Amino acid sequence: MGISKLTTDKVKERMDIEEVIGDYLPMKKKGQNLWANCPFHGEKTPSFSISPAKQIYKCFGCGKAGDPIQFVMDIEGIGFQEAIKHIAGRYGIEVEEDETRTPEQNEAQNERESLLIALGFARDFFVKNLQTPEGKSIGLSYFKERGFTPAIIEKFDLGYALDGWDNLLNAAKSAGFKEEILLKAGLILQKEGDATRIYDRFRNRVIFSIHNISGKPLGFGARILTKDKNQPKYINSPETPVYHKSDVLYGMFQAKKAIRDKDNCYLVEGYTDVVSLH
Known part of the structure; x- marks a missing residue:
């Protein structure tokens, strides 16, 4: 419609x-x-x-x-x-x-809205994980070590991905989300050559939510805190129908008012750099 x-x-x-x-x-x-x-x-x-x-x-x-x-x-x-x-x-x-839209237009719009809803669910899931025993001892303690206050943690939707292969997958499916949408949103992965092997993209990492200019979560950056040579330090969401990396600047949603008021902007490299300066 x-x-x-x-x-x-x-x-x-x-x-x-x-x-x-x-x-x-x-x-x-x-x-x-x-x-x-x-x-x-x-x-x-x-x-x-x-x-x-x-x-x-x-x-x-x-x-x-x-x-x-x-x-x-x-x-x-x-x-x-x-x-x-x-x-x-x-x-x-x-x-x-x-009721003037074509079926194709309705399908594309419905998919986009479903992706944004799924990403919003994931954001809330990661944020709530900070209050679990694992999230408190690993994720929350890391953010506190970086000097992030509770207000800043909340403002930037910082979170934690629990250790395990399918914590988000199971929670999302229980909430009614289809695997197809979770895959398109970049939240889960499918093992190559095995359509039955599906698992969370983000595991045992602190989470940085990436917002659009309006504040909707489009993707995530995830940092590992353990020393594991077999794992990259950061894992990021892939390009999706709603997340185009070249069009999104991390922290712009939180900073846009200050940039406008001060007529000034500082660009830095990392997620934690953005949050720290903010």
């Missing part, structure tokens, strides 16, 4: 381009317009113009232009319907559905 015309009209009536783009970019007023560095191509001199009066934007460097809906589509890498839902959520507008 698609979004009703009434919902789309409400979004278009309520949305404000300065507020929508302001969630992503620091802007400076110059004359009647606002200016920012274009998020769609690298530049040091602002050429991205936002017109509050006309409710449109245009980059004079790369040519990108449009209204707030188009901006959200471009920067989030989503379709029109999802952009409407995104903006509706920002303004607390109830989304009403209609």
